[in-house]
Amino acid sequence: MAQSDPNFDLADAEASAPGSASQQHPSDGIPLPAHGFDTLDDLPVRELAVIPSVEVISRAAVMLMSASAEKLGLAPDGEPYLDLDEARKLITALAGLLAASQEHLGPHRQPLRDGLRTLQKAFREASAHPDAPGEGPGEKLLS
Numbered sequence: 001m002a003q004s005d006p007n008f009d010l011a012d013a014e015a016s017a018p019g020s021a022s023q024q025h026p027s028d029g030i031p032l033p034a035h036g037f038d039t040l041d042d043l044p045v046r047e048l049a050v051i052p053s054v055e056v057i058s059r060a061a062v063m064l065m066s067a068s069a070e071k072l073g074l075a076p077d078g079e080p081y082l083d084l085d086e087a088r089k090l091i092t093a094l095a096g097l098l099a100a101s102q103e104h105l106g107p108h109r110q111p112l113r114d115g116l117r118t119l120q121k122a123f124r125e126a127s128a129h130p131d132a133p134g135e136g137p138g139e140k141l142l143s
Contacts, residue, residue, distance in 0.1 A: 058108045061115075064094040068119045072126055084127060088137040091119050095138025102131045102142070116142065 001051055048056075068122035073080035094116055114139065123137055124130045134140065 031096070035140055054104055054106060054108060056136060057105065058112065059098055059107075064090050064097065065112075065115050065119060069122075072119065072122050076120060082126060083089050084123065087119075087126075091123060091137035092136065093103070093138075094119070095141040099142040104116065113142070 019038060038089060068087050069075065069092040071083045071090060073082040075081065098105075098109075098112055102113075105112065120136050120139060130136075131139075
């Protein structure tokens, strides 16, 4: 039936057949935004599989710290940029990550917590109307 159709292309049919090695992934046609994970994009998935979880968590925490510092105007070079709403979200995400993984961080735990506290202090200092103690970004998540 379909093979007698002049618009039927056997190669297309085989490529979309279940189990076909050349079948497209559903997300192939979705344009993905630039996300800044260039170093992770360069790693094959198999290499990511052998990286210890503490290293993955630490890298994620450092990325959140760096992004928070940028939003707080603490970038070492360039003109200071301040976006407290975005900084609040990033600092809260960092606190949540550290709270959820603190028992697994080993020697990384204290430096990451210190970095979080530094960012929380910088946020408070940058705020025209600082949050009440314990109400700042992520302060309820990690004590």
